Amino acid sequence: MILAQPPTELQPGFAATLLVILVSATFTENILLTRFLGMCPFLSISRQLKSAVGMGLAVVFVTTCTCFLNATLYWYVLEPLKAYHIPAESLKLILFIVVIAAFVQLMEMLIERISIGLYFALGIFLPLITVNCAILGASLFMINKDLHGLSALVYGFGAGLGWMIAIVLMAGIRQRLKRSKVPAALEGPGITLIIAGIMAMAFVIFQGMIKL
């Protein structure tokens, strides 16, 4: 009698799998530059390096936590209900948004209470994240890739880290851009979108390196 076993966390090579998930989520499947999710804050908060780092850290934090929470919700509540013909695939979209919104609100209140310094560095970006499609995207991709528990956590961290790398790179470029001559018609979002396109092309080189 052979039962299909899902990979458990005690299997050999599990650490290597996690590393592959991390690299793949961060680079080869960079959520911003290959999926083009989370563009609004990417364009509006990338004017200054300092705020880009703050926003990036907030996204890393939120994707990591919400991916883990949503994985738990999906695999332990929604998936078992499939046996009773409950449309888990459709429900997950609604429930993931609810989880993300509630988590972000809660975190904002908590951080404001615990440390004003941390709130000013990170907390003020949280309300901007609630409706960020990159966060929801990370959770949905994670389910498609059949990631559980710790793998989901690492995937969320990687997706957030990839987004942060992209926005920090963009902020660096835009700070230098201030001192260069940009055609008047392309100033602001125009040139930023062109740069994002070139960056996305650069990230294409990671494609096919590893596949999850």
Place this chain on the structure above:
Amino acid sequence: MTELWVILISAGLVLGISAAFAALLLVAERYLANYGQCVIDVNRGSRRLEVRGGETLLSTLMGRQIFIPSACGGKGTCAYCKVKVLEGAGTVAPTEQPLLTAEDVANNVRISCQVKVRNDMAIEIPGNLLNVKQYTGAVERIRDLTHDIKELRIKLTDPPTIEFVPGQYVQLMAPAYKGSPEAVYRAYSIASPPHDAGYVELIIRRVPGGTCTTWVFEHLAEGDEVSFNGPYGEFRLSGTDAEMVWIAGGSGMAPFWSIVRHMKQAQIARKCTYFFGAVRKGDLFFTDELRQLDRELDWFTFVPALSAPAESDQWDGATGLITEVVGKGVSDAAAKEGYLCGSGGMIDAAVKTLKGKGMPEEKIYYDKFT
């Protein structure tokens, strides 16, 4: 299992999880975002407010009928709601930094819509802001002064009278209407004199696409109820008796129309020359009334000037840009005071002209309409 059950269970699941999170957030708000009773000391003991913490300073003060000017409605963009916080504000938030000058930071000036009341505070606000109230009134008259400027005469109902210094402004509320989903406040100088205390007159120039002016020009009718708060502003006559040069254009007429009628009523015989600039004759208003005052009052001279009069205007008055007319009309300005009101560009040019005539910069007072 029937499809009905599937739908019911799915709906119950979504509602249940949403309700659980809502309950969690309510509990969190109750305990985490509850900063208890806080005491705000205003102007070193002149008023003591006991408030519930957790809200921004701006909205907390507004809840206690202290109206700090704010044009953006607490979004942290207009920087009008600056308040001096002596104690209890904490560090400057990153959202405030771009709006504060180094001098502001040194003087503990903060953006009140970005400062939260988390503990006891001590603040300092200009004494006259304590007189700021919310007013309601009924529009008694709307009339066209020119093709794009209207005069609004509002009869006050609650409170029935207003006290202000001529030159100050109020913030008129344009309620939500089709095309503008939320109420906005816009600042307009009071054009009526303070002795006409039961009324407020505003002079409003149409801004193409402007939220408030579109409402005034297209939706507001005589008899409608309007509300505003005020008075605000430091633009007013100085306490000296130096000779004055007034320069205005367009709806910049408003404060001077109030001041000159107040001076006549209060018998303040301070010498002044009022230069009012427009493009054509059709852009001038109150010309007959002001010329009448010019004849009646020996201290008051009115100089309307047109920059590009049409042939049909048959204009024999001063011609040219307002700065050129002022340049010709004012000789030595070293001992005089300048009062300017109008668009930013006009004011910058007029300040330059007056300084060229020897007027010290600190004797030039202005109210920029933006």
